[in-house]
Amino acid sequence: MFRGGRHRGQNFGVLLLGMQLMNYGFDKIPPVTLVSIVGQTLIFLGIGDLDRMFGSVRDVCISTQLVVFQRQWKRLVLGALVHADDMHLYFNMASLLWKGSTLERRFKSPYFAYLLLVFTVLTSAVLCGLNYLMALVNEDPSYNLTCAVGFSGVLFALKVLTTHYSPPGMQYALGFIPVPSKYIYWAELGLIQLVYPNASFTGHLAGIVVGMLYIHGPLKFIMDSVMSPEASYTYFAGTANINRGYSGNVGTTRENSYGAHEPRANHRRTEYRNDEPPHYGGQGQSSYDEYTGGLSEEEQLRRATEESRGQYYREPTAPPSERMYPDLDELRRRRADRYT
Secondary structure, three states: OEOOOOEOOOOHHHHHHHHHHHHHOHHHOOHHHHHHHHHHHHHHHOOOOHHHHHOOHHHHOEOHHHHHHOOOOOHHHHHHHOOOEHHHHHHHHHHHHHHHHHHHHHHOHHHHHHHHHHHHHHHHHHHHHHHHHHHHHHOOHHHHHOOEEOOHHHHHHHHHHHHHOOOOOEEEEOOOEEEEHHHHHHHHHHHHHHHOOOEOHHHHHHHHHHHHHHHHOOHHHHHHHHOOOOOOEEEEEOOEEEEEOOOOOEEOEEEOOOOOEEEOOOOOOOOOHHHOOOOOOOOHHHHHHHHHOOOOHHHHHHHHHHHHOOOOOOOOOOOHHHOOOOOHHHHHHHHHHHOO
């Protein structure tokens, strides 16, 4: 978020953004992310009636005085969609391109649209709350008059999510300063303020607060009670319960304090939870035996290995009772009978 008036200038940032979108590939950008980027670009350019609807920065900027005391609630949304200048728009939309594409593939489009809406309103509301708190602590009412615009507060909230759902490691603040991933958004919060003093510190901090409330607080639990992300596909491999997440990453799952399942890094040695075998279709051990032909996992693995190497031979004249393994045709028939 930035403070100050909007300057369209030569729209060089818009050209850069268009080139980046074409380089990325419009067909590869998820729909909600693409609509968000194009929509905010059109708002900045003032296409059609958008210029009249949004007006100038002064007409939509977010401040405690205007939102809380004068109850101009529409600024909570409108102010986040307006940018101060073309480079402000470019940097924010380039960031949204990556973060939005990552999270929308994970959560799917309906939930991601819902997430953006909630984060936009909450980030603006928390911004007003932080400015009000700063005014009280410093006994300086000018904090209530500070007015900010831009989508970067929401982007900081999304940054918290993408960092949480990514493997731990090193990331690069501003593209070249290595920082442990769990501290990356705090590092960027300080560095951006140093590089761009006109940026809204409380606006960016508000985004981090909202992201933390989603990951570690009750926000995800509350949001999921209204609309849940599309259920992930759970399957069993080896002796581990494996969860394939929305992004296609594979990992075991853990449960946070609010009952939401979160991905966890893979481990080479994994075990059944409570030492129970997997269940299929809720029919317990009998269904499991029917599905596998009664073979243990070691026997299944050995048989598959032998067949792949051409070392498994079966006498065609051997009666069924003397066969070492169930007949493959019989296994196929059992599976077909179970699912019909």
